[in-house]
Amino acid sequence: MIKRLIAFFTFVIILGFSFQSIAQLTQEELAERGKWEKFLRTAKIIKGVDIGEGITKPKRLFFKKGDIEGSGVWKRPSGIDAGVFDKWECEIAAYEMDKLLGLNMVPPTVERRYRGRKGSVQLWFPLEISELERLKQDIPIPPDKLESYEKAIYLHRAFDSLIANSDRTLQNIRYTKDWRLILIDHSRAFRSSRFYTDKLIYGKYGSRKDKCFEKLPRAFVEKIKSLDFKKIRKAVDFYLTYSEIEAILIRKKFLLKEINEMIKEKGEDQVLY
Structure with a gap:
């Protein structure tokens, strides 16, 4: 399991964005991205914990499928909240636009139900600093x-x-340890x-x-x-x-x-x- 976890998070780090190619993933990385989208959609939710930052009250969900474990940020803001426009659907749309434009700076984001409610879940990146x-x-x-x-x-x-x-x-x-720029919160x-x-x-x-x-x-x-x-x-x-x-x-x-x-x-x- 440890080897699979290391492989999983190594891919996550690579997945963000290569400065050498300016946000262009290799064909191999693009092919793998779909697998992580499927993982977020179908893996079993082990637990969810509140995340301290963010006015949309996001949660970090922990997943497991086979011997692979991972986590993601789950959100469910909707419409006008406290006078501010917020929609979880926009998180998914931003990721899809990122793919359409070949930007590849937004982590994989998909729709996922949690406790019976629809929301967006975005792959958790090991980001070093904001x-x-x-x-x-x-x-x-x-x-x-x-x-x-x-x-x-x-x-x-x-x-x-x-x-x-x-x-x-x-x-x-946010930045990875090797200063690759990752965009979150849309x-x-x-x-x-x-x-x-x-x-x-x-x-x-x-x-x-x-x-x-x-x-x-x-x-x-x-x-x-x-x-x-x-x-x-x-x-x-x-x-x-x-x-x-x-x-x-x-x-x-x-x-x-x-x-x-x-x-x-x-x-x-x-x-x-």
Whole structure:
């Protein structure tokens, strides 16, 4: 069992995102990801414990299937809670959009019932530190990881702008021990109100103009260009509403407009890689 556990968590660490390929999993890793989705859906729940952090009152569920054990974060926020928009379905939709765009920065997330209630469960990653903790402790990014770190930050800003994730805090930007960036907490994404369809969250014309996405992978931008209602619906199934999908497509236009303006101003090689 110990060997299987080591193999399981070794895969989990690898699964996040390789800086060498900028958030692109190998074909082997992509093939294995489906197995962990199935594990989260079908493994026996051994126990659930409260997690101290997070206003959505998440729980950590512990699973076992055969001789493999693992855990995940289970959430069930729904609709407007204390005046704040929260939906567990958005956690799953964010993961599916992550896969659709080839981002591969969001841990496997699926629907799972716990004590008779539907919710989302996300594979537990052995994450070393959050951006909040890094800044508090004044921990510098290693020089050999700095370029990759900056590219990963730009990538998450573009992704969060596309999905209108209004709750990307320093606490839910997390790093593995070798400084690979993992994105968690998307229950407040996919906003469709006018505030989130008139502009992006990040960027020159966004709500947070001081935080831009200066460089992006060509492959990622091409995937954004190819998005349409049918592709998104197929990816997210019915975890998003019609209006939430339409809002993504509106933001897609804003995002591509800003990227094109950056290319005209700086040159394509300075923006895309």
